[in-house]
Amino acid sequence: xxxxxxxxxxxxxxxxxxxxxxxxxxxxxxxxxxxxxxxxxxxxxxxxxxxxxxxxxxxxxxxxxxxxxxxxxxxxxxxxxxxxxxxxxxxxxxxxxxxxxxxxxxxxxxxxxxxxxxxxxxxxxxxxxxxxxxxxxxxxxxxxxxxxxxxxxxxxxxxxxxxxxxxxxxxxxxxxxxxxxxxxxxxxxxxxxxxxxxxxxxxxxxxxxxxxxxxxxxxxxxxxxxxxxxxxxxxxxxxxxxxxxxxxxxxxxxxxxxxxxxxxxxxxxxxxx
Numbered sequence: 670x671x672x673x674x675x676x677x678x679x680x681x682x683x684x685x686x687x688x689x690x691x692x693x694x695x696x697x698x699x700x701x702x703x704x705x706x707x708x709x710x711x712x713x714x715x716x717x718x719x720x721x722x723x724x725x726x727x728x729x730x731x732x733x734x735x736x737x738x739x740x741x742x743x744x745x746x747x748x749x750x751x752x753x754x755x756x757x758x759x760x761x762x763x764x765x766x767x768x769x770x771x772x773x774x775x776x777x778x779x780x781x782x783x784x785x786x787x788x789x790x791x792x793x794x795x796x797x798x799x800x801x802x803x804x805x806x807x808x809x810x811x812x813x814x815x816x817x818x819x820x821x822x823x824x825x826x827x828x829x830x831x832x833x834x835x836x837x838x839x840x841x842x843x844x845x846x847x848x849x850x851x852x853x854x855x856x857x858x859x860x861x862x863x864x865x866x867x868x869x870x871x872x873x874x875x876x877x878x879x880x881x882x883x884x885x886x887x888x889x890x891x892x893x894x895x896x897x898x899x900x901x902x903x904x905x906x907x908x909x910x911x912x913x914x915x916x917x918x919x920x921x922x923x924x925x926x927x928x929x930x931x932x933x934x935x936x937x938x939x940x941x942x
Contacts, residue, residue: 670754670883671782671860673853676747676831679725683718685750685829686815699815703783706810709837716812724810735794735835735846748834749849751786753779753863755882757899758776758890759871762898764824770874772826776815777830778866783811785862786855790844792838799906803848808837838911841938862869 676682699714707713710730712720720730727735727745736745755763755775787809794802810833819825836847853883864884872876879887886895908927909915919927 670756671854671856671857671863672752674750675723676750679747681720682725682747682750682831683722684748685805685812685816685831688891691917701813703780703811703813704787704809706808706833706835706837708783709808710810712810714848716814721812721831724835725831727834728846729810729835732846733844734757735844741903746844746849747831747832748847749785749832749852751832751852753782754825756864756886757902758886759867759900760817760824760826761894762887763826763913771871774870774874775865776828777824777870778863779830781866782859782863783809783830786833786852789851789855790836791848791851792836792840794845794846794927804840804845806838806845809833809847810835810837819901823900825901837905839914842881847849862921900902 701714702712702716709770722731724736725741725747729735734743734745736743753775754760759775763775788807790806790809792804792806794804812831812833814829814831816829817826818823822852832847832849834847834849835844837843838845842876868878870886873888878885879888905924905927906915909919909923912923912927913917914923
């Protein structure tokens with residue numbers, strides 16, 4: 670499942686840099702740079718916290734600062750978060766069984782999804798006065814962080830993709846602010862791209878799947894088992910029902926409010942526990 674939301678602050682985005690659990694031996698989450706924008710800046714592999722923080726603030730390595738100038742200050746929106754979550758049966762099989770192929774398949778499907786969205790990347794160019802021009806760039810700058818549990822400590826393989834509010838305009842050779850509304854309009858399609866990419870990879874490897882209302886699940890994991898490890902989803906669905914709606918009919922804002930209102934504090938536990 671894919672959820673796209675606005676990043677409200679640099680501090681919020683930096684929190685994804687910290688490990689949510691025992692997945693890495695250190696205190697940082699496994700991470701990597703994605704997108705043509707990262708390649709343009711020579712960014713690859715593990716993400717450096719200082720580089721990450723500067724880019725969130727609109728400060729590029731070439732000294733350019735993105736944003737809207739107000740006198741002597743510049744205001745800059747950090748960007749957008751795209752959370753890509755694997756199906757529950759997939760998370761159970763990948764994490765409880767420690768199936769490294771499934772973990773790598775999820776990561777590859779995330780990359781496929783970002784590549785798809787990148788084709789629709791658009792720069793926002795502010796001209797003289799209040800006129801704004803939009804130009805296709807096909808360039809995203811993305812910091813991806815892999816996490817493996819929900820806040821209730823259920824197995825939950827998911828990746829936080831922090832899409833910086835920056836895109837490279839090859840036509841002018843300049844970095845521009847990203848028109849983020851294009852990404853929100855593609856949320857449902859991106860979800861299908863992720864699920865299709867993941868299904869293709871697991872089927873080619875010999876895993877069996879079956880269709881469900883929301884896509885597909887891996888064979889061999891019962892519905893009872895999936896529900897047992899879906900405490901967060903159950904809490905959110907209960908809240909939505911109390912509000913007279915459901916996950917399928919509620920808009921993105923309502924789903925986000927339900928998620929935030931039922932979210933418990935993060936817990937840190939030992940791997941064996």
